[in-house]
Amino acid sequence: MVKIFAYLRMSLGTLYLIPVPLSETADEATFTLFAKQIMHQVDEYIVENAKTARKFLKLAGTPIPQNKLILHDYGKHARQQADKSFFFKGLLAGKDVGLMSEAGCPGIADPGAEIVAEAHRLGVKVVPLVGPSSIVLALMASGFNGQSFAFQGYLPIDKAARNKKLKQLETTVRSLEQTQIFIETPFRNNQLLEEIIRACSPNTRLCIACNLTAPNEWIASMPLSKWKGRDIDLHKKPAIFLMGS
């Protein structure tokens, strides 16, 4: 039985998890040589957004013509379909396949984890490639505790619930010395900053990392007392928020 299993596994393709740029022109700051080599060879992808995936493959200099690329759309609408087995046909037939999200690392703060989980169930080998994660870049640059941290995703939209959550996060920062990382829909960034300043102690430290890897990247890390009253515009800009002690 063991031998048969090993044989079956050997005949399957590998699922490469391919991080993509966080900003339009950041190819030099994004792709490792190995990631490029994979993208130059693999012609089948499971993607969150087919249009951006094509752009990233071009940016990575793939020699495979666009009309030869097989892209399985794993965006919002496609995900609702019950049968995802067609995503795995290539892999089960022994072809290597890439997984790409719309920005950064597939499976982190995006829905790609479902695809990876299914790959494990099917016995498909999963290989994650090095690339940009806004969470990691922001955490590195914050100067906050990187030995214990939590990514919370989006905070609640409801004002009262959000206020309560911000206070909870502040308590956790203090009691566990655990850095708290969260995001917001870009058009609500300014509002979130105001709410953090209102809800939390002036001594609590906040880091905001904006436009990561772009030419206009901007990172600041300081106590809330210093954030207060500054003329900062985060409206519609990709930003990530970190609370630390």
Added chain:
Amino acid sequence: MVKIFAYLRMSLGTLYLIPVPLSETADEATFTLFAKQIMHQVDEYIVENAKTARKFLKLAGTPIPQNKLILHDYGKHARQQADKSFFFKGLLAGKDVGLMSEAGCPGIADPGAEIVAEAHRLGVKVVPLVGPSSIVLALMASGFNGQSFAFQGYLPIDKAARNKKLKQLETTVRSLEQTQIFIETPFRNNQLLEEIIRACSPNTRLCIACNLTAPNEWIASMPLSKWKGRDIDLHKKPAIFLMGS
């Protein structure tokens, strides 16, 4: 006042946060072109381990001769010295400086965060570079929830405390759907795996990512019921553990 501040800041150097390989020969899977360009220009570094830093700079192909490199040791002993101001002399004089940990991303699961925090206090610009983080690679590859996760660092060494912690982590995985990520000193990896199997429910999912980015990289993600009884040797191998639902 504002103008004077801006002038001062402009005259300072930039602190580049430079991720380094997780495994001996993983340069092609580690460095982006931009990271290499920085490492080819910058001759001053704050490093966790001078010996490995020299090796990484060579691996990245720096044209700067080894005897021209200025390395400030930020290892265990150097950290205990009270005066860290000499680390920042170059930056304050307008020189760009790199920060490197012993493996992966500086500031994450290593002591580099203190240096970054001090840089912010001094008004030094901090630029994080894309590179390998074992936490992110393992999370991507786990198939677990990447929209909410926590890195816990090392678990307690004491058996009773560790057992309690493992049960707490399992409860958090269930109640918050928050993936829990933790590490162990490599010579205790096998023991930790046994303890997880003993302490937690057979339905709880465990991912172990071992030797990430090395030729013998090995990642498995399955319920504890399937981990039980397997002949797995993690002794003295770099590994990262993830618990998911």
